[in-house]
Amino acid sequence: MLQIRGLGKTFATGDQALAGIDLEVPRGQILGLIGPSGAGKSTLIRCINRLVEPTQGSIRLGDANLVTLSSRQLRYQRRRIGMIFQEYSLVERLTVMENVLSGRLGYVSFWRSWSRRFPPDDVARAFQLLDRVGLYDKANNRADALSGGQRQRVGIARALAQNPELLLVDEPTASLDPRTSRQIMRLITEICAEQDLPAIINIHDVPLAQQFMQRLVGLHAGKIVFDGPPDELNEDTLTAIYGEEDWNSNSADEEAPEAEGALSA
Ligand code: ADP
Numbered sequence: 001m002l003q004i005r006g007l008g009k010t011f012a013t014g015d016q017a018l019a020g021i022d023l024e025v026p027r028g029q030i031l032g033l034i035g036p037s038g039a040g041k042s043t044l045i046r047c048i049n050r051l052v053e054p055t056q057g058s059i060r061l062g063d064a065n066l067v068t069l070s071s072r073q074l075r076y077q078r079r080r081i082g083m084i085f086q087e088y089s090l091v092e093r094l095t096v097m098e099n100v101l102s103g104r105l106g107y108v109s110f111w112r113s114w115s116r117r118f119p120p121d122d123v124a125r126a127f128q129l130l131d132r133v134g135l136y137d138k139a140n141n142r143a144d145a146l147s148g149g150q151r152q153r154v155g156i157a158r159a160l161a162q163n164p165e166l167l168l169v170d171e172p173t174a175s176l177d178p179r180t181s182r183q184i185m186r187l188i189t190e191i192c193a194e195q196d197l198p199a200i201i202n203i204h205d206v207p208l209a210q211q212f213m214q215r216l217v218g219l220h221a222g223k224i225v226f227d228g229p230p231d232e233l234n235e236d237t238l239t240a241i242y243g244e245e246d247w248n249s250n251s252a253d254e255e256a257p258e259a260e261g262a263l264s265a
């Protein structure tokens with residue numbers, strides 16, 4: 001269970017990105033973070049794994065308060081948090097398998113990681129995960145030979161290779177066409193359900209969030225202004241979250257061609 005209390009972040013520039021955030025995410029729950037650009041979604045996700053240092057409040061994952069950890073403790077605790085990024089963050093010149101195994105780097109010794117030798121159990125687990133995300137036969141391909149959707153599947157397998165207790169997902173479909181976006185969202189949500197894994201997904205596309213999330217949290221100017229199931233989103237709640245900004249921008253375009261595999265032929 002993730003428990004956030006009174007979380008705030010004011011940047012050195014004086015920009016207050018988050019204020020008074022209270023949020024609990026129980027085991028197995030998938031939560032979609034929505035809100036206009038600049039609302040604080042990325043900052044919230046980055047505070048949880050301390051890529052951004054919070055200036056107020058506490059973030060508890062199980063027994064640990066992530067805000068007060070020393071850098072050594074933080075390295076250990078970060079293993080418990082899997083991260084999936086918008087731009088995949090793969091090492092392009094390494095193989096798919098090497099990228100997935102890099103999710104284990106927090107566990108293996110320096111010597112092993114330096115020499116890129118991994119325990120057989122880690123390799124077996126990585127093959128299992130590649131199978132789950134539909135890339136078993138691409139294990140030896142270089143990451144830069146994959147399509148966007150395939151790269152994100154590698155990103156998902158890498159995050160899971162950590163055996164995380166929480167998944168943080170930052171705009172996973174922002175670089176993908178609508179059909180591939182739905183496939184990726186379906187994959188992430190199915191895997192979370194299979195593993196009873198809680199997830200916070202920063203998602204710009206409201207219809208996609210409504211389709212796949214159990215719970216939506218709307219941020220506006222660094223504060224939570226909506227917290228509820230997707231069917232409670234209506235004109236009023238959407239206006240509270242987005243103001244007058246268009247919240248439908250990404251949703252249409254059903255005719256876009258399937259990009260999966262386009263670059264790997
Ligand atoms: P979102 O992900 O919802 O688009 P962000 O979390 O990126 O929003 O940004 C929230 C606010 O924090 C914005 O006003 C943004 O300008 C500010 N901000 C984000 N990162 C920094 C930074 N490194 N330095 C100063 N201000 C920042």
